[in-house]
Amino acid sequence: MRHVLILNSDKQEPLSVLQQFPDLRHTVMTSEALRSFYPEGSVVGVSDLGDVGAVLARASEVVGPGGVTDVVAMTERAVPTAAFLRSYFGLPGMKYDQALIFSNKVAMKRALAPHVPVMAFEPAASLDDLPARGEHLGWPVIVKPAFGAGSEDTIAIHSPSHAQVLDRAGVFDGLRGRRLPLIVERFADVIDEFHCDGVVRGGRVLFASASRYFAPPLTVVGDFHGSVHLSPDDPTAQALVDLHARVVAALGLDDGVTHLEVLHTAEGFVVGEVACRPGGGGITTSLRHMYGVDLWREHVAAALRLPPEVDGARPRHPGKVYGLCGLPAKGGTITRLSSADALTRLDGVYAVSMRYKPGDRLSARRSSVFFTGEVFFRLDHADDLRAFLRRLRDTYVCETDASVQAQGAGTC
Amino acid sequence: MRHVLILNSDKQEPLSVLQQFPDLRHTVMTSEALRSFYPEGSVVGVSDLGDVGAVLARASEVVGPGGVTDVVAMTERAVPTAAFLRSYFGLPGMKYDQALIFSNKVAMKRALAPHVPVMAFEPAASLDDLPARGEHLGWPVIVKPAFGAGSEDTIAIHSPSHAQVLDRAGVFDGLRGRRLPLIVERFADVIDEFHCDGVVRGGRVLFASASRYFAPPLTVVGDFHGSVHLSPDDPTAQALVDLHARVVAALGLDDGVTHLEVLHTAEGFVVGEVACRPGGGGITTSLRHMYGVDLWREHVAAALRLPPEVDGARPRHPGKVYGLCGLPAKGGTITRLSSADALTRLDGVYAVSMRYKPGDRLSARRSSVFFTGEVFFRLDHADDLRAFLRRLRDTYVCETDASVQAQGAGTC
Numbered sequence: 001m002r003h004v005l006i007l008n009s010d011k012q013e014p015l016s017v018l019q020q021f022p023d024l025r026h027t028v029m030t031s032e033a034l035r036s037f038y039p040e041g042s043v044v045g046v047s048d049l050g051d052v053g054a055v056l057a058r059a060s061e062v063v064g065p066g067g068v069t070d071v072v073a074m075t076e077r078a079v080p081t082a083a084f085l086r087s088y089f090g091l092p093g094m095k096y097d098q099a100l101i102f103s104n105k106v107a108m109k110r111a112l113a114p115h116v117p118v119m120a121f122e123p124a125a126s127l128d129d130l131p132a133r134g135e136h137l138g139w140p141v142i143v144k145p146a147f148g149a150g151s152e153d154t155i156a157i158h159s160p161s162h163a164q165v166l167d168r169a170g171v172f173d174g175l176r177g178r179r180l181p182l183i184v185e186r187f188a189d190v191i192d193e194f195h196c197d198g199v200v201r202g203g204r205v206l207f208a209s210a211s212r213y214f215a216p217p218l219t220v221v222g223d224f225h226g227s228v229h230l231s232p233d234d235p236t237a238q239a240l241v242d243l244h245a246r247v248v249a250a251l252g253l254d255d256g257v258t259h260l261e262v263l264h265t266a267e268g269f270v271v272g273e274v275a276c277r278p279g280g281g282g283i284t285t286s287l288r289h290m291y292g293v294d295l296w297r298e299h300v301a302a303a304l305r306l307p308p309e310v311d312g313a314r315p316r317h318p319g320k321v322y323g324l325c326g327l328p329a330k331g332g333t334i335t336r337l338s339s340a341d342a343l344t345r346l347d348g349v350y351a352v353s354m355r356y357k358p359g360d361r362l363s364a365r366r367s368s369v370f371f372t373g374e375v376f377f378r379l380d381h382a383d384d385l386r387a388f389l390r391r392l393r394d395t396y397v398c399e400t401d402a403s404v405q406a407q408g409a410g411t412c
Numbered sequence: 413m414r415h416v417l418i419l420n421s422d423k424q425e426p427l428s429v430l431q432q433f434p435d436l437r438h439t440v441m442t443s444e445a446l447r448s449f450y451p452e453g454s455v456v457g458v459s460d461l462g463d464v465g466a467v468l469a470r471a472s473e474v475v476g477p478g479g480v481t482d483v484v485a486m487t488e489r490a491v492p493t494a495a496f497l498r499s500y501f502g503l504p505g506m507k508y509d510q511a512l513i514f515s516n517k518v519a520m521k522r523a524l525a526p527h528v529p530v531m532a533f534e535p536a537a538s539l540d541d542l543p544a545r546g547e548h549l550g551w552p553v554i555v556k557p558a559f560g561a562g563s564e565d566t567i568a569i570h571s572p573s574h575a576q577v578l579d580r581a582g583v584f585d586g587l588r589g590r591r592l593p594l595i596v597e598r599f600a601d602v603i604d605e606f607h608c609d610g611v612v613r614g615g616r617v618l619f620a621s622a623s624r625y626f627a628p629p630l631t632v633v634g635d636f637h638g639s640v641h642l643s644p645d646d647p648t649a650q651a652l653v654d655l656h657a658r659v660v661a662a663l664g665l666d667d668g669v670t671h672l673e674v675l676h677t678a679e680g681f682v683v684g685e686v687a688c689r690p691g692g693g694g695i696t697t698s699l700r701h702m703y704g705v706d707l708w709r710e711h712v713a714a715a716l717r718l719p720p721e722v723d724g725a726r727p728r729h730p731g732k733v734y735g736l737c738g739l740p741a742k743g744g745t746i747t748r749l750s751s752a753d754a755l756t757r758l759d760g761v762y763a764v765s766m767r768y769k770p771g772d773r774l775s776a777r778r779s780s781v782f783f784t785g786e787v788f789f790r791l792d793h794a795d796d797l798r799a800f801l802r803r804l805r806d807t808y809v810c811e812t813d814a815s816v817q818a819q820g821a822g823t824c
Contacts, residue, residue: 053465060591067537125479179472
């Protein structure tokens, strides 16, 4: 019987799909803080799923007779770590250097640049190198950690003096403290931003769905944020699906689920980043409703080299406009928060997923994925989006009080 | 200016070749215990050069402006770790998954098996899997850690009941405590054992020298041990050099120095292991005398992608038989030890390298490379070897007393 080591946060969705695969047993490895989400005996804790040393030490302890036969990462942070374990233990599936192409943005851009448009970029060992990199690339630039999901510690810098101002204001403190290698990129004047979510098996794209973000993520931190899935017949969608196929070929991906970010600039489409795992923030749930395709199921199937279910899905309700919207969270203890029931009553909403409830305490984070939950909607026309979002903003309530002691356990 | 991070033990030879390369500055990373061998300010200590987590954390701390541009491993234990740093930081040179082919024996044998003869093998997650592996491969078997140099914790097992006897005697304790993945191999009836040392650049073998061990290492632990370099015109040498080229092709090595171990069994040559670094135990010194080829210089040049010096070297004194012999060490405080001068007076000896002196304290280790030093010899005929070794055994003195307190600092 195969023994699958699952590297996961507290996400329940990807774990539930494991039941679809018979003849597997699994052990979850998660961060110590999240151990309590799992039944005792099925979980091992580790200080940090991104720490290869810690994860390797823990994995070496838990292997029993027969050992671990497969390692699956359910969270971005664990993608390179899981691949490291596969490489180290000689297990089948994506190896470390391949996974780095999806998780180290320098390796990623180097692999992409010869094949698809990317913003000019340079690696930087530390912030000390920022002035030279900016000079060489031309200001303004974006600096961010070479590793990391979301837009955490992603900082736009307009000039050397702007960098000094930001530094004095402590904006670089997080980046400096994390001691990660950095990537500096020419700042893109973004007109529109898209994501494309795909399933690749044997190097062939079996499914790809293009979506348009409401607005580029970097401009909407702390606000409503989401995307609308484009019809497969939309010419923009077709161009994005084509670009996705070129990205898959450029990176040499054989088997996996992809989440590609594409910027639309004055110069045309530019590839932002591409991850080798289902998109977060409700995208997977939304696409399951629209297409009947379960990207978590496909992710696990690809990692375990089991047959895919999808091959060229079409929307279940052609003509309808599907999308999702994250509900902005605030730091502090939640005093008032819209219920799923209240939001479901909104015209166009067909499902709501709330992660928190009044009494939960949230830490303030600067990230594009800090939501209390997601609203899934289905509209008759793309033009209805603006009015729908206005209704949602008018209805949604999230109030927090930083001085109130937490009454429940909240994680984010 | 390039900033090279050198992962090294206390070996001085590989460091001295760095001076041949201008426009480099370097920082040494070594284990905490060996820091004192280096001048303060040029060295950083780490708990264990084989611990990727610890090495990554330390490397992330020491990168300054411009960062580290290159990483070079000078010791077997650091080969995968150095490659891990290159992969993680996106630095040029051999990446982690390629390096694993040279350091994880399971990955190595899997890559070799389709192309060259290897003993039947199977991975094992732990010793619990040993009976099943032995049953499947057929007894007797050899079990050893998938990672590791020398023959430390390499154990021959004749049957399941023999395994139980060994286990009760504590023979497996070291293996169990190290929690490394294991490889189980069919035991080879070895007639003769060889090594082949090469230089590969751009996938082409520029130099390869075949040598015959005095006796298979596993049978000579605690005794004299060494090898004789075969003439390039010897048909056995030519067969081994050809096998070396096939191994290089099978593993896809582009640039590096190789140290290949070959077993001669009743079924012919069988590839044992292959490392991507100069051979230890004086082999590099001996080949430098015989050919004028400096494998440490070539190792560094390959790692830094600088031009090689060697291309098809011939022996400096054709017809002479070159070889080296390790001088067996014993655990305890050295009370008497032959001096280099005394050994140099032996007929045939042209150089001696002693690592220890009376008063040094040595820990007993079961390994094939536990020597007090090496003797380098040059004979007129291969037939002279037996008489030479007899003279060496009669002359060499190493006496230790486990009860005497150490007066000097000995490391091994």
